[in-house]
Amino acid sequence: MYDSGKIIPGIILFVGLFTFPLWSNLGKAAPAPKPELPKTEKVCVMDAAFMKTEHMVLLNDWRDKVVREANRVWVGPDGKEYQMSLQNSCMQCHASKTKFCDQCHNYAGVKPYCWECHLEPKENM
Amino acid sequence: MNASRSIIFSLVAVGILVCLPLIGVAAGMTSFFGVIVPYLAVALFFIGVVARVVRWARSPVPFRIPTTCGQQKSFNWIKPDKLDNPWDNKGVVLRMILEVLLFRSLFRNSRMEFYEGPKIRYASAKWLWLGAIVFHYSFLVVLLRHLRFFSEPVSSLVHLLEGVDGFLEVGAPRLYISGLALLAGVAFLFLRRVTIPQLKYISLPSDYFPLFLIFAIAATGVLMRYIYKVDIVSVKELTMGLATFHPVVPEGIGSLFYIHLFLVSVLFAYFPFSKLVHMAGVFLSPTRNLPNNSRMVRHINPWNYPVKVHTYEEYEDEFREKMIEAGLPVEKKE
Numbered sequence: 025m026y027d028s029g030k031i032i033p034g035i036i037l038f039v040g041l042f043t044f045p046l047w048s049n050l051g052k053a054a055p056a057p058k059p060e061l062p063k064t065e066k067v068c069v070m071d072a073a074f075m076k077t078e079h080m081v082l083l084n085d086w087r088d089k090v091v092r093e094a095n096r097v098w099v100g101p102d103g104k105e106y107q108m109s110l111q112n113s114c115m116q117c118h119a120s121k122t123k124f125c126d127q128c129h130n131y132a133g134v135k136p137y138c139w140e141c142h143l144e145p146k147e148n149m
Numbered sequence: 150m151n152a153s154r155s156i157i158f159s160l161v162a163v164g165i166l167v168c169l170p171l172i173g174v175a176a177g178m179t180s181f182f183g184v185i186v187p188y189l190a191v192a193l194f195f196i197g198v199v200a201r202v203v204r205w206a207r208s209p210v211p212f213r214i215p216t217t218c219g220q221q222k223s224f225n226w227i228k229p230d231k232l233d234n235p236w237d238n239k240g241v242v243l244r245m246i247l248e249v250l251l252f253r254s255l256f257r258n259s260r261m262e263f264y265e266g267p268k269i270r271y272a273s274a275k276w277l278w279l280g281a282i283v284f285h286y287s288f289l290v291v292l293l294r295h296l297r298f299f300s301e302p303v304s305s306l307v308h309l310l311e312g313v314d315g316f317l318e319v320g321a322p323r324l325y326i327s328g329l330a331l332l333a334g335v336a337f338l339f340l341r342r343v344t345i346p347q348l349k350y351i352s353l354p355s356d357y358f359p360l361f362l363i364f365a366i367a368a369t370g371v372l373m374r375y376i377y378k379v380d381i382v383s384v385k386e387l388t389m390g391l392a393t394f395h396p397v398v399p400e401g402i403g404s405l406f407y408i409h410l411f412l413v414s415v416l417f418a419y420f421p422f423s424k425l426v427h428m429a430g431v432f433l434s435p436t437r438n439l440p441n442n443s444r445m446v447r448h449i450n451p452w453n454y455p456v457k458v459h460t461y462e463e464y465e466d467e468f469r470e471k472m473i474e475a476g477l478p479v480e481k482k483e
């Protein structure tokens with residue numbers, strides 16, 4: 025092999041960089057998040073499987089309906105009426121942001137920017 | 150293969166690759182498509198790329214063959230072109246950095262065209278450069294953003310990238326520009342191939358297949374993010390399991406994810422054996438990575454065999470008397 029003084033460091037650099045996911049976690053996977061579900065309520069505004077993957081779509085939908093159409097009342101699939109509101113609806117049942125929303129979001133590495141304006145509920149630890 | 154057959158062949162190949170995990174996951178082969186295939190693909194990727202580089206490094210490059218596009222260094226009063234005709238390692242490193250990060254030689258791309266009958270002119274052609282920049286950088290950004298699936302806690306650099314990429318704050322989940330830019334970039338590179346006749350003529354399945362494969366990966370990714378959502382928490386359990394060598398296959402991840410993962414695995418496995426390996430090759434191109442110092446340093450060909458030489462001195466020693474006799478001039482009289 026020619027130029028091994030450059031080739032070998034190059035290969036080491038390549039393998040080192042590209043295996044970052046393999047060594048940076050030191051072989052330990054963080055446990056999956058366990059968002060704390062509301063104790064007093066039984067059901068969400070939609071079924072849980074839908075909420076798990078589509079809650080941001082629903083929020084976006086609510087936002088558009090409120091802000092653009094001035095419509096604040098939303099009727100769920102079970103016929104129940106809800107006020108369309110992040111703070112006054114979602115966060116009434118899911119009273120702790122850190123124990124619920126943040127659990128998943130930290131794990132999945134999402135940082136919704138909503139809380140720059142919307143108030144998160146006061147945490148009473 | 151002609152153009153349309155190359156395209157159809159590549160399309161069918163990608164189509165089959167999409168169907169395999171679809172059928173497999175329906176038949177319950179989630180750990181095969183979620184664990185075994187990705188591991189095999191990644192192993193093949195590393196072994197293949199390293200073997201390629203070693204194979205390249207074993208071929209001698211005895212002479213300096215850089216492509217030069219500027220004045221060579223000579224007399225002090227002639228201004229040399231440091232970047233386009235580098236004579237030392239510093240110049241080469243600078244030239245390589247600009248080549249790798251900014252695709253400088255592509256920027257110089259020109260097009261020959263006829264006008265007014267037989268007259269020829271050269272025009273600058275920057276679209277390829279632009280398309281390549283958009284494609285490669287959006288690919289890089291998408292790939293780096295994917296680190297959120299492979300590390301815990303997620304690095305703040307990844308969050309920074311997400312913030313910049315999603316700065317439009319359109320919709321929820323927030324729209325990332327890089328995803329669309331990647332699709333647009335691949336689409337442009339494909340359209341370029343089919344609309345320019347000369348290019349179409351020289352394009353092979355090995356040109357179309359990677360484009361279609363990457364398009365399919367990006368398209369499944371975009372669909373998965375905005376339309377047919379999958380459970381990201383379970384996805385991360387799977388990817389973290391892969392990264393920490395404790396593989397787990399959570400229930401109920403949509404099959405779109407397995408299609409995405411399988412296509413990515415195919416991309417990794419195919420990488421070292423295809424033109425995509427130019428990722429490593431660009432660093433080993435002798436037309437770029439050599440200083441043009443042929444006139445300053447003697448480069449000896451390693452496979453030169455010893456040549457029997459008979460110098461003039463030896464010749465004269467042999468024939469001196471005869472030369473003197475014949476009246477020929479000699480350098481040493483005795």
Ligand code: HEM
Pocket residue numbers: 288291292294295298322325327328331363366367368369370371372373374375381384388406409410413
């Ligand atoms: C092992 C490797 C990979 C895994 C596990 C993976 C997984 C995923 C997942 C789960 C999503 C959905 C993200 C969301 O809903 O927020 C996604 C999106 C996406 N993926 Fe991948 N992917 C991988 C590699 C790649 C590669 C190599 C490319 C580049 C061609 C790519 C391109 C995309 C694109 C364009 C999106 C759209 C959303 C975005 O930009 O984040 N993926 N991927």
